[in-house]
Amino acid sequence: MAKRPKARMRRPDGPRYTRRPKPKPKQGERAPSRKPNTLRIIPVGGYEETGSRNCTVFQFGEEYLIVDIGLQWPEDDMPGVDYIIPDLNFLRGKEKQIKGVIVTHGHYDHTGGVPHWVPRLGNPPVYSSDLTCAMLAKKMEDVTPGQTLRLHPMRSRDRIKLGVFRVEFFSLSHNIPGSFGIVVETPAGKVVHTGDFKLDERAHISNRTDLEAIKRLGGQNVLALMCDSTNSSAPGTQLSESEIEKNIDLMFTQTKGRIIFATFASLLSRVQQILTLAEKYNRKVFLMGYSMRTNVEIGKSLGYIRCKESTILPWEEVSKLPSDRYLILCTGAQGEDNAALMRIANREDKNVHIERGDLVVFSSSVVPGNERAVSRLKDGLLREGASIIDSKMLDVHAGGHAKQDDIAAMINMVRPRYFIPIEGNYSNLIENKKVAMKTGIPEQRNLLADNGQVIEFHGGQGFVTNERFPIEYIFVDGLGIGDVNHIVLRDRKQLAGDGMVIVVAQIHTRTGKVGKIDIISRGLTYMENQGRFIGEMVGVVKKALKDNEPKMKPQDRDLRDKIRRELEKFIFKKTQRQPMIVPVIVES
Ligand SMILES: [Zn+2]
Numbered sequence: 001m002a003k004r005p006k007a008r009m010r011r012p013d014g015p016r017y018t019r020r021p022k023p024k025p026k027q028g029e030r031a032p033s034r035k036p037n038t039l040r041i042i043p044v045g046g047y048e049e050t051g052s053r054n055c056t057v058f059q060f061g062e063e064y065l066i067v068d069i070g071l072q073w074p075e076d077d078m079p080g081v082d083y084i085i086p087d088l089n090f091l092r093g094k095e096k097q098i099k100g101v102i103v104t105h106g107h108y109d110h111t112g113g114v115p116h117w118v119p120r121l122g123n124p125p126v127y128s129s130d131l132t133c134a135m136l137a138k139k140m141e142d143v144t145p146g147q148t149l150r151l152h153p154m155r156s157r158d159r160i161k162l163g164v165f166r167v168e169f170f171s172l173s174h175n176i177p178g179s180f181g182i183v184v185e186t187p188a189g190k191v192v193h194t195g196d197f198k199l200d201e202r203a204h205i206s207n208r209t210d211l212e213a214i215k216r217l218g219g220q221n222v223l224a225l226m227c228d229s230t231n232s233s234a235p236g237t238q239l240s241e242s243e244i245e246k247n248i249d250l251m252f253t254q255t256k257g258r259i260i261f262a263t264f265a266s267l268l269s270r271v272q273q274i275l276t277l278a279e280k281y282n283r284k285v286f287l288m289g290y291s292m293r294t295n296v297e298i299g300k301s302l303g304y305i306r307c308k309e310s311t312i313l314p315w316e317e318v319s320k321l322p323s324d325r326y327l328i329l330c331t332g333a334q335g336e337d338n339a340a341l342m343r344i345a346n347r348e349d350k351n352v353h354i355e356r357g358d359l360v361v362f363s364s365s366v367v368p369g370n371e372r373a374v375s376r377l378k379d380g381l382l383r384e385g386a387s388i389i390d391s392k393m394l395d396v397h398a399g400g401h402a403k404q405d406d407i408a409a410m411i412n413m414v415r416p417r418y419f420i421p422i423e424g425n426y427s428n429l430i431e432n433k434k435v436a437m438k439t440g441i442p443e444q445r446n447l448l449a450d451n452g453q454v455i456e457f458h459g460g461q462g463f464v465t466n467e468r469f470p471i472e473y474i475f476v477d478g479l480g481i482g483d484v485n486h487i488v489l490r491d492r493k494q495l496a497g498d499g500m501v502i503v504v505a506q507i508h509t510r511t512g513k514v515g516k517i518d519i520i521s522r523g524l525t526y527m528e529n530q531g532r533f534i535g536e537m538v539g540v541v542k543k544a545l546k547d548n549e550p551k552m553k554p555q556d557r558d559l560r561d562k563i564r565r566e567l568e569k570f571i572f573k574k575t576q577r578q579p580m581i582v583p584v585i586v587e588s
Pocket of ligand 1: 105107174196400
């Protein structure tokens, strides 16, 4: 990156996420004890953000257990980045000490980093539900064809021993079937990790919380409960999946035209509801979107999805049926540009054209950051004549996370000594702590840690340490992992913001004098009719170099810096823009 002259120029913008001030010490924070028989919990990701790169590492002695390796979608100031995975570099070289990887459920924010990290960490065994295992196998094949994971499908109440750790699984309701909470037993005590959950007692049997197993924990002297904070600021209890079924049923009876049902591809319980209702009301189902087709296929093969063979038809047949005889089940409810729903709204799909009487159901919540895209999508569909129903108008979506009363119920069942809020922004963690305090857990036994900040338990006592692992953002861009860092992103932002100028200056080796100068620019200004501007830039470069004649050497780094500096000043004065300037000096 160029060093910029200070006068009147904007300071180069560092990415937002690198600009956090050093955190203040937390209440009760102290140095790690380094005593033997200490359980260390290393929060790697998901302790400062909601729905993002969840990852926790348990350490006892020299042994490690990893729980979840999720991904985070990029923010606006990360151009070109596909996603971000947790930083597990501190485990490199300790492959033999990693006893296993537990994946609580199949959502990307808990699984997305698995195909990248597990093969790089000595391919330790991975334990999860049959559904999550099948999804992980597919993801591994997509990321690195030919590479396999050592997957072990588990069921509720299964127990395994992984080195010093004993792990027990229990089913939890969430908006994907096959979700687990886990109990990690170590010589220092028992820790319960909820993963993502809600307490939906009326959910379909394949997706119901194993309340019996949780209640039993209440008598087992649990040391700490690590609990989902995603919805901790919402009072009351989370809506049951069964609650929304009657609303969706109503839509089938009232819609004369086509029904387009947009939801998350991983929400297999919702997909099942739709398929059942489609059969009840004699509509065929067409699936749109790669992840929707893949997940339905996996769900069918494992028995999470049951329907008649003739219910789901291949996409090619969509134009053969009258619109009141079928429904489309698709992804794209987040307003994604390349998704099927957006293509339909933009009249780009040759088979499906919205007509008056069609109904589009947004059966999902809007992921923060997608609001504008979703509004644009809805506008497009409404203009085409569709009616729209979303979860704000009617309960057509039940969230997957515990609200305050659910969290309190979980705490009252588990009766832990310590409470560790996880999975959320700091504000969510704080709200979760308040819930725990209301149930009677004193403030000093609520342990809030940032990503990288180690929590320790020894002799029944726990505290947040001042030891912080350097947790970086690991960016995945195409096939590259970690080769994009904040400096690359700063360059990308500059290129996107103001474009670039390449200066090719010739220097005569024999005389040491300046020769021809060419200016090429992209993304700065439309260069046609800008002959004068280019001429002025050439003049600036020439003048900058003239001062150094006649002893110029093309390899002189100072010359390039000087060109950059002078041209930056000139362009900024003329345009108030700061393109990236790339000087190239050639001999002639
Ligand atoms: Zn989840």
